[in-house]
Structure formats: C-alpha cells, structure tokens
Amino acid sequence: MEVFLQQLINGITLGSIYGLIAIGYTMVFGIIGMVNFAHGDVFMVSAFIALIAFLILTTWLGITSIALALFIVLIAAMLFTSLVNWVIERLAYRPLRGSFRLAPLISAIGMSIFLSNFVQVSQGPRNKSIPPMIQGEFVLFTRNDYAVTLSFKQLIIWGVTAALLLAFWYLVAKTRLGRAQRACEQDQKMAALVGVDVDRTISMTFVIAAALAAVAGTMYLMYYGVVSFSDGFVPGVKAFTAAVLGGIGSLPGAVIGGILIGLIETMWSAYFSIDYKDVAAFSVLAITLIFLPQGLFGRPDVEKV
Amino acid sequence: MQDGAPDKRVDVARALRDAGFTALLAFGLFLPLIGFQTVTGIRNDLVLTTRWPLLFAIVAIVGAGRLAYALVFEPWLKQRTLRRVQPPPSAWRALASKWFVPFAIGFVIAYPAIVVATAGFGGAVKWVDNFGIQILIYVMLGWGLNIVVGLAGLLDLGYVAFYAVGAYSYTLLAKTFGLAFWILLPLAGILSSFWGILLGFPVLRLRGDYLAIVTLAFGEIIRIIIINWVDLTNGYAGISGIPRPTFFGIPFNANEDGFAAVFGLEFTPLYRTIFLYYVILALALLTAFVTMRLRRLPVGRAWEALREDEIACRSLGINTTNTKLTAFAMGAMFAGFAGSFFAARQGFISPESFTFLESATILSIVVLGGMGSQIGVAIAAIAMIGGTEIMRELDFLKKIFGPTFDPTQYRMLLFGFAMVLIMIWRPRGLISTRDPSVFLKKRKTIAADLIKEGHG
Numbered sequence: 001m002e003v004f005l006q007q008l009i010n011g012i013t014l015g016s017i018y019g020l021i022a023i024g025y026t027m028v029f030g031i032i033g034m035v036n037f038a039h040g041d042v043f044m045v046s047a048f049i050a051l052i053a054f055l056i057l058t059t060w061l062g063i064t065s066i067a068l069a070l071f072i073v074l075i076a077a078m079l080f081t082s083l084v085n086w087v088i089e090r091l092a093y094r095p096l097r098g099s100f101r102l103a104p105l106i107s108a109i110g111m112s113i114f115l116s117n118f119v120q121v122s123q124g125p126r127n128k129s130i131p132p133m134i135q136g137e138f139v140l141f142t143r144n145d146y147a148v149t150l151s152f153k154q155l156i157i158w159g160v161t162a163a164l165l166l167a168f169w170y171l172v173a174k175t176r177l178g179r180a181q182r183a184c185e186q187d188q189k190m191a192a193l194v195g196v197d198v199d200r201t202i203s204m205t206f207v208i209a210a211a212l213a214a215v216a217g218t219m220y221l222m223y224y225g226v227v228s229f230s231d232g233f234v235p236g237v238k239a240f241t242a243a244v245l246g247g248i249g250s251l252p253g254a255v256i257g258g259i260l261i262g263l264i265e266t267m268w269s270a271y272f273s274i275d276y277k278d279v280a281a282f283s284v285l286a287i288t289l290i291f292l293p294q295g296l297f298g299r300p301d302v303e304k305v
Numbered sequence: 306m307q308d309g310a311p312d313k314r315v316d317v318a319r320a321l322r323d324a325g326f327t328a329l330l331a332f333g334l335f336l337p338l339i340g341f342q343t344v345t346g347i348r349n350d351l352v353l354t355t356r357w358p359l360l361f362a363i364v365a366i367v368g369a370g371r372l373a374y375a376l377v378f379e380p381w382l383k384q385r386t387l388r389r390v391q392p393p394p395s396a397w398r399a400l401a402s403k404w405f406v407p408f409a410i411g412f413v414i415a416y417p418a419i420v421v422a423t424a425g426f427g428g429a430v431k432w433v434d435n436f437g438i439q440i441l442i443y444v445m446l447g448w449g450l451n452i453v454v455g456l457a458g459l460l461d462l463g464y465v466a467f468y469a470v471g472a473y474s475y476t477l478l479a480k481t482f483g484l485a486f487w488i489l490l491p492l493a494g495i496l497s498s499f500w501g502i503l504l505g506f507p508v509l510r511l512r513g514d515y516l517a518i519v520t521l522a523f524g525e526i527i528r529i530i531i532i533n534w535v536d537l538t539n540g541y542a543g544i545s546g547i548p549r550p551t552f553f554g555i556p557f558n559a560n561e562d563g564f565a566a567v568f569g570l571e572f573t574p575l576y577r578t579i580f581l582y583y584v585i586l587a588l589a590l591l592t593a594f595v596t597m598r599l600r601r602l603p604v605g606r607a608w609e610a611l612r613e614d615e616i617a618c619r620s621l622g623i624n625t626t627n628t629k630l631t632a633f634a635m636g637a638m639f640a641g642f643a644g645s646f647f648a649a650r651q652g653f654i655s656p657e658s659f660t661f662l663e664s665a666t667i668l669s670i671v672v673l674g675g676m677g678s679q680i681g682v683a684i685a686a687i688a689m690i691g692g693t694e695i696m697r698e699l700d701f702l703k704k705i706f707g708p709t710f711d712p713t714q715y716r717m718l719l720f721g722f723a724m725v726l727i728m729i730w731r732p733r734g735l736i737s738t739r740d741p742s743v744f745l746k747k748r749k750t751i752a753a754d755l756i757k758e759g760h761g
Binding site: 034035045048049051052053055056059060080083084087091092095096099100101102103104105106107109110111112113114115117118119120121122123124126128129130131233237240241244275276278279282283285286289290293 | 330333334336337338339341342343344345350351352353460507508510511513514515517518519521522523525526529530532533661662665668669672673676714715717718720721722723724725728729732733
C-alpha cells in the first residue's frame with residue numbers, strides 16, 4: 001500500500017512530463033496529420049537550453065533565489081525552443097506540405113538525427129548533471145518504516161503542469177488563434193477560404209508545441225538533475241504512446257494518456273521489473289494501436305473510398 | 306509574371322533585409338547551444354565557457370549564404386524554370402540507361418581487383434571492407450526492406466529487429482552447435498521470416514504512420530530483450546569469438562591448412578575480406594533477383610496493388626492478410642541473411658549494432674532512393690553510407706581546423722541534414738518513376754506525378 005501510494009505520486013509526476021510532450025505530438029498530428037518524429041529531440045534540446053540558462057543565472061549572475069531562477073529558466077527555455085521549432089517547421093516540414101505521404105516523416109527522422117547529433121557535437125557526449133535545485137519534501141505518512149513522501153520538486157511539477165494546461169486550454173478554446181487551429185484541423189482549404197492564415201496557424205501550432213515541450217524539458221532537468229544528448233528518443237516515443245493512448249488529436253486525451261503511461265511505467269518498475277519498463281510502455285503502444293486505434297478520447301477514423 | 310519578359314532585376318534591398326533577418330534568426334538559434342558550452346570543471350561540476358568567435362562565424366556564414374541565395378541562386382532558378390523545355394530523348398541517354406545495370410554489376414564484380422591494383426595489398430583491406438562490404442550490406446538491407454516498404458507499401462521502422470534476429474541466430478547456433486556458416490545462413494533467414502510473420506500478425510490492421518510506430522516499438526522491444534536476457538545474449542557486453550565463414554571448409558588463417566597455405570599463397574587478411582565481399586555481393590544480387598522475379602508473380606502483383614489501393618485490392622478478392630504477411634516474411638528473411646552475414650563478418654555482435662538509428666538509416670535509404678526502385682535504393686545506399694564512411698578519410702580537414710578537429714564526429718550530423726535536404730529536393734526519392742511489370746503493348750515508365758498512393 002505504501003509502495004503503491006509512493007509510486008502513484010512518482011507516476012503522476014513522470015506522467016505530467018509525458019503529457020506535456022504528448023500535447024505537442026497530438027496537436028501537430030491533428031493539424032497536419034504528421035507524426036513529428038523530431039519532437040522528442042526538441043524536448044531534449046529544451047532541457048539543454050534550460051541547463052545553460054540555469055548555469056548562466058546561478059554561476060555567472062549569482063542569483064540565489066531558486067524560485068526566480070526557475071522562472072527565468074522556464075521563460076528562456078520556452079522562448080528559445082519555440083524559435084528552434086519554428087525554424088524546423090519552416091525549413092524541414094513546410095516545403096513538404098501536400099507532398100508525398102512519407103516525405104515529412106523521413107524529413108522528421110532526419111531532423112531528429114540532426115538535433116541529437118548537433119547537441120552531441122556542440123555540448124559533448126557526456127551526461128550533464130547539476131546539483132539539485134530544490135530539496136525538501138513533505139512526509140505524508142509513515143508506516144512500517146516506509147515513509148510516503150511528496151517532494152517539493154514533484155509539487156512544483158504538478159503545479160506548473162496544471163497552470164500551463166489551464167492557460168493552454170484557454171488558448172485553444174477561447175482565443176482567435178485556437179479557433180483558427182481547430183478550423184485548420186477540420187478542413188484546411190475551407191479555413192483558408194474563410195480567411196484563416198493556414199501557414200501562420202500551423203507555425204503557431206509548432207511554437208506552442210515547442211513551448212510545452214520546453215516546460216517538460218525544464219521540469220525534467222529539475223526533477224532528474226541530469227540530461228544527455230540521447231535523452232530525446234525514449235521520452236519522445238513514450239509521449240507519442242501517451243498521445244495515441246489518449247486518442248491522437250484529443251488534447252485532454254494527451255494529458256490523461258501521459259499520466260496513464262507514467263503510472264504504468266512506475267508501477268511496472270515497482271512490481272515487475274525495472275529492466276523491462278520500456279517494454280511495458282512500448283507494449284501499451286502496440287496494444288492500443290491494434291485494439292483501440294482511436295484511443296480513449298479520439299474520434300474513430302472512418303475510411304472512405 | 307505570366308505575360309511579358311521575365312523580371313531580371315534583383316531586389317538588392319530585399320535580399321539584404323532577408324539576409325539580416327536570417328542572420329538574426331541564426332543568432333537566436335545558435336546562441337544557447339553554440340555560444341555557450343558546458344564543460345566539466347575541476348571539482349567535477351559543470352562550468353560554462355563561451356564560444357563567441359564560433360557563434361559569430363556561423364551567424365555570418367548563414368547570413369552570407371542567405372544573401373548569396375537571394376542574389377545569385379534564386380534568379381538563376383527563376384530563369385531555369387522559365388527556360389525549361391522538355392529535352393529531346395537523346396540516343397546517348399537511351400544507350401546509357403540500357404547499359405547502366407550491366408556496367409554497374411561488372412564494376413562491383415571487378416571492384417576488389419581494381420582496389421588491389423590501385424591501393425596495393427596493404428591499403429586494399431580498408432577499401433574493400435569499409436566501403437565495399439559495408440555499403441553492400443546496406444544495399445542488401447535496403448533491397449530487403451524495399452519489398453516491405455517499396456512494393457507492399459507497409460511502412461516498417463523496426464526492420465533492424467529481423468537483422469538482429471538473423472545475427473543472433475547465427476551466433477548462438479554456431480557457438481552452441483558448431484554448425485557451419487553455409488548451413489546457418491538459410492536457417493537464420495527462416496528464423497527471421499518466422500519473426501516477420503509473428504510480428505506481422507498483430508499489425509495487419511494498421512497502416513501508414515501507425516504501422517511505422519508499432520514496428521518501431523517491436524524493434525525496440527526486441528532490442529531491450531536482447532539487452533536484458535543476459536544468460537542467452539550476454540547483454541550489453543555482446544558476444545565475441547563468433548566462428549568466421551570458411552572457404553568451403555578451408556579457414557582463412559595463417560595455419561598450414563589455411564586458405565593461403567592450401568593455395569600456395571602468402572598469407573594476408575585480404576583474402577578473407579575479398580571472399581566476404583563476394584559473399585555479400587552474391588547475397589545482395591540474390592535479393593535483387595528474387596525481388597525482380599517476385600514482382601512478376603501473382604504475389605508480387607498483389608503487393609504492388611496493395612500499395613496503390615488497399616480497398617480496391619480487397620474488393621478484387623485479394624487476400625490482404627496473406628499478401629501482407631508474405632511481404633513481411635520475405636523482407637525479414639533477407640534481413641536475416643544479412644544479419645547472419647554481419648555476425649560472421651564482424652566476429653562480434655552486441656545490441657549496439659541494432660538500434661533504432663539503423664532502422665531509420667535503412668528506411669531512409671529506401672525512401673531516398675525512391676520507393677520500389679532497386680537502382681535508386683542502391684544509389685542511395687552508396688551515397689548515404691559511402692558518404693558517411695568517407696568522412697573518416699578527410700584527414701586534410703585537420704590541417705584546416707586544427708588537430709583537435711575530428712571529422713567522424715560530424716558523420717551522423719550531416720547524415721540527418723542530408724536526409725532533410727534530399728527530401729526537400731526530391732520528396733519522392735532519387736528515382737521516382739514507376740516501372741510497370743504488366744503493360745499493354747509497350748513498357749512505359751510512369752512519371753512520379755501520375756502516381757497517387759492509397760493509404761497503405
């Protein structure tokens with residue numbers, strides 16, 4: 001019971017990070033029908049940007065207030081990662097829009113290889129670790145010498161994720177941009193006819209996806225305190241799994257899928273085998289796609305001749 | 306610009322503005338990751354260093370590149386599109402296309418002799434091994450995957466799993482039972498194709514990107530199992546001391562019963578390399594030949610019909626389940642052959658050789674070459690694998706950029722970049738025309754813009 005509760009807390013934390021990345025997959029897939037393979041690596045790049053911003057703030061500028069530092073790091077990571085993803089969309093995906101079906105996927109795989117190797121070459125292949133930013137935890141209760149704890153880090157991740165999701169929900173549901181996005185999702189040609197700037201909307205989708213991935217990257221760095229150039233692939237696939245599980249194209253689905261994947265992974269590690277935790281996530285992906293391709297909240301894809 | 310003379314003026318102000326904007330963008334892009342570098346300090350903590358000169362050099366190059374593009378390349382491109390007329394099919398071209406394949410096969414057969422003649426016995430090993438064998442392995446894998454992706458239109462991102470199954474089947478059977486390479490080669494192929502059918506079954510209902518992701522997941526699952534099943538596979542450490550192939554029972558070593566001694570030659574490791582080169586060449590040509598023949602069989606036609614339109618296929622009474630499974634099995638079988646060859650050639654295998662990057666490389670070779678085109682796949686394999694291998698040889702760059710510059714670091718970086726560029730340049734691959742296997746009176750190639758694929 002204690003282990004279960006502890007893993008529940010850990011799983012939701014991990015799941016929040018996956019959920020934030022998964023929104024990027026689901027939005028991009030919803031609007032241009034493409035699996036943005038490089039999204040996991042965009043997440044990794046954002047963690048590196050956060051790392052560098054954190055080092056500048058703490059070692060050069062000597063900011064001691066962790067809350068302020070974390071806030072600035074978050075903003076910096078979001079800005080620079082958005083720029084990166086905006087440029088990627090312009091260079092690698094926009095010329096291929098409306099082209100042969102496989103072309104954007106291959107381009108995205110190439111971009112993914114490029115990004116991880118770019119970080120490897122420019123920052124070195126070693127793991128980058130920083131001292132823990134935030135320490136301390138609440139002890140919820142103790143039984144049989146096993147303390148169920150909720151650390152401050154986890155609380156921050158929950159809070160930031162919830163706040164951002166709220167802001168993001170407002171953006172999609174209530175603003176002009178969100179309306180344009182939903183219109184493009186349904187029918188790009190028609191949206192263009194009624195005066196929606198489709199190119200700009202798609203660009204903004206990539207920017208928002210990157211900003212959310214940057215939040216995930218910053219949280220990841222804060223939570224684990226270590227990042228390496230190869231950290232993009234596996235979280236990327238797991239977040240994609242989350243997006244599929246929740247029903248690709250559905251935003252609440254992505255978040256709930258993310259939390260489910262986080263829970264499955266931590267529970268599997270606790271009760272079965274930590275070596276095979278990635279197998280659990282990948283199996284969930286395969287099983288969902290085979291038996292429930294529309295996911296939990298997605299619309300079934302009707303096939304027409 | 307539909308009527309009147311083409312606008313030859315170049316808008317310099319606009320070009321400058323664009324270049325400035327691009328440079329600014331590049332500055333923002335590269336500021337965090339190029340401008341700063343995290344290095345491990347003396348107390349084992351991370352320390353930041355700056356690289357302003359490098360950052361500004363890159364920004365300047367990007368800006369200048371954009372300026373050159375706007376001033377020189379763009380007008381030229383505009384001129385070219387305006388001037389473009391259909392070139393008359395010259396006799397020389399027809400002749401070249403007719404003799405290209407025989408010439409290419411002749412060249413690859415003569416390749417070891419050419420290399421030995423130019424580089425000598427000492428230098429030839431590298432050229433035959435790193436370029437010849439390495440490229441041919443990828444040509445073979447590309448042709449094998451071409452059956453699944455190019456002909457049947459099933460997007461497979463986990464192809465390397467079958468390659469791994471082949472390699473591990475050969476290794477484990479050879480080490481446990483002491484069976485020979487030539488017995489295990491078909492056996493490894495059969496085992497791999499079983500795995501192809503096994504993994505093919507659950508994913509029959511999926512198509513397109515979804516299929517790609519699930520096959521990716523399967524590939525990763527097999528790799529994770531190989532890593533964690535230490536009793537069988539020795540995990541990350543891998544298996545070494547794999548028996549090497551022999552020349553019909555004669556081993557390639559310096560002993561008295563070795564190949565060199567039996568044939569009265571002086572021992573050099575080159576003989577084995579050349580032998581392996583011809584083995585993989587034969588295997589690759591076998592793959593190509595089988596594929597060519599299969600395309601003319603009902604099953605091959607069913608594959609291609611499936612690629613073009615699955616619904617039409619089903620309404621014509623083609624059993625799509627069997628069609629898809631045979632495609633998976635055939636593709637997996639050739640990957641199994643290539644895998645057991647790989648294990649025999651290296652003498653050492655570990656899960657490191659079977660990562661997702663390999664799958665992505667093979668798939669990109671197929672797509673870059675032009676799906677379904679065997680010549681295209683071979684050209685793409687030579688360009689991509691040969692191109693990255695040649696990066697190892699560029700030692701003169703050290704003289705330009707200083708002794709710490711290591712060109713091999715940039716191999717995968719450029720590989721990824723090249724993938725994006727080639728896709729933008731030719732989204733349908735290098736050879737995008739279709740060569741029909743059934744025709745009414747005359748065989749005509751089908752231009753790429755007439756091909757509209759289903760959702761396969």
